[in-house]
Amino acid sequence: MEEKSRVLIIGATGKLGHHLAKFSLRSGHPTFALIRDSSLTNPERAEKLRFLSDAGATLLKGSLEDEESLTEAVKQVDVVICAIPSKQVLDQKLLIRVIKQAGNIKRFIPSEFGADPDKVQIADMDYKFYSRRAEIRRLIEAEGIPYTYICCNLFMSYLLPWLAQPGLKTPPRDKVTIFGDGNAKAVFVKENDVAAFTIATVDDPRTLNKALYLRPSGNVHSMNELVEIWEGKIGKKLERFYASEEELLKKIKGMYSVFVFIKLVTETYGISVYGQVNGGHSGTYLQNSVACCVIWLEEK
Numbered sequence: 570m571e572e573k574s575r576v577l578i579i580g581a582t583g584k585l586g587h588h589l590a591k592f593s594l595r596s597g598h599p600t601f602a603l604i605r606d607s608s609l610t611n612p613e614r615a616e617k618l619r620f621l622s623d624a625g626a627t628l629l630k631g632s633l634e635d636e637e638s639l640t641e642a643v644k645q646v647d648v649v650i651c652a653i654p655s656k657q658v659l660d661q662k663l664l665i666r667v668i669k670q671a672g673n674i675k676r677f678i679p680s681e682f683g684a685d686p687d688k689v690q691i692a693d694m695d696y697k698f699y700s701r702r703a704e705i706r707r708l709i710e711a712e713g714i715p716y717t718y719i720c721c722n723l724f725m726s727y728l729l730p731w732l733a734q735p736g737l738k739t740p741p742r743d744k745v746t747i748f749g750d751g752n753a754k755a756v757f758v759k760e761n762d763v764a765a766f767t768i769a770t771v772d773d774p775r776t777l778n779k780a781l782y783l784r785p786s787g788n789v790h791s792m793n794e795l796v797e798i799w800e801g802k803i804g805k806k807l808e809r810f811y812a813s814e815e816e817l818l819k820k821i822k823g824m825y826s827v828f829v830f831i832k833l834v835t836e837t838y839g840i841s842v843y844g845q846v847n848g849g850h851s852g853t854y855l856q857n858s859v860a861c862c863v864i865w866l867e868e869k
């Protein structure tokens with residue numbers, strides 16, 4: 570039997586990174602986690618590390634700013650997966666340099682895990698969210714580092730628990746605001762599924778130097794459909810209000826989580842992820858072994 574790649578996770582104490590580390594271990598990959606000292610003093614993070622260590626992960630001390638620790642970690646593995654927060658994506662530059670210099674990495678999966686930054690067009694409210702990710706892609710490609718980009722669309726735990734209602738933390742029980750006509754569809758994927766599919770790509774030659782789109786057909790819903798599902802659960806019809814794109818943008822401007830809503834605006838209005846849902850690219854479908862799910866691969 571072919572040996573499983575050794576996988577290094579950067580961000581294993583984080584929300585997605587912890588799932589990635591768990592699935593890597595569960596899939597039989599020798600698994601390494603790069604850990605900052607500060608993680609050990611945080612009880613919740615220390616608990617996650619204890620779990621990973623007990624499950625067989627090798628914990629390596631270091632950080633994205635420390636070249637020596639990065640080099641030492643990268644040299645011990647075949648695959649590097651980075652799951653640092655969005656606002657820090659440019660901090661992967663040193664890691665990319667180290668991977669290039671080490672020359673042993675068979676696959677690098679940079680921190681993205683959202684919409685495709687090469688396809689999203691967004692208003693000026695995204696704080697360079699996508700252009701920074703695209704910058705990292707261009708660096709990886711310029712250095713000739715083997716990669717897979719994971720385009721998983723929206724994490725379910727964002728927006729869905731409050732039916733994407735700006736300002737709410739639970740789903741509405743009386744009235745609901747629908748953006749546009751509510752018929753445009755978006756993709757919602759569970760974080761642990763994102764992790765499972767990501768780990769499934771690392772030794773799959775079909776995913777080498779490709780962007781991988783996750784859009785299980787059962788996870789693609791319009792706002793109207795989501796509201797109907799919720800109404801079915803609570804056994805009650807909600808009063809519906811319809812907001813235009815302009816009205817929604819006005820409502821969310823200045824909100825702390827403005828970006829999350831912007832994402833939904835772009836999806837709802839068909840500017841970004843939407844094109845991906847409806848196809849229109851040349852690529853290859855593959856039926857992944859993790860679950861019965863459509864996965865879309867696209868040549869860069």
Ligand SMILES: NC(=O)c1ccc[n+]([C@@H]2O[C@H](COP(=O)([O-])OP(=O)(O)OC[C@H]3O[C@@H](n4cnc5c(N)ncnc54)[C@H](OP(=O)(O)O)[C@@H]3O)[C@@H](O)[C@H]2O)c1
Nearest residue numbers: 580582583584585605608632633653655680681683723724
């Ligand atoms: N599609 C969506 O809807 C969606 C939603 C949320 C996130 N995401 C994506 O998911 C990915 C992970 O996000 P997350 O929310 O899971 O992140 P998170 O929970 O904030 O965790 C971040 C992790 O990165 C580590 N880290 C941060 N800076 C580091 C550094 N300089 N050196 C080493 N490790 C460092 C942290 O370690 P410490 O324990 O040391 O702090 C932590 O383990 C990102 O790519 C993000 O864009 C997507």
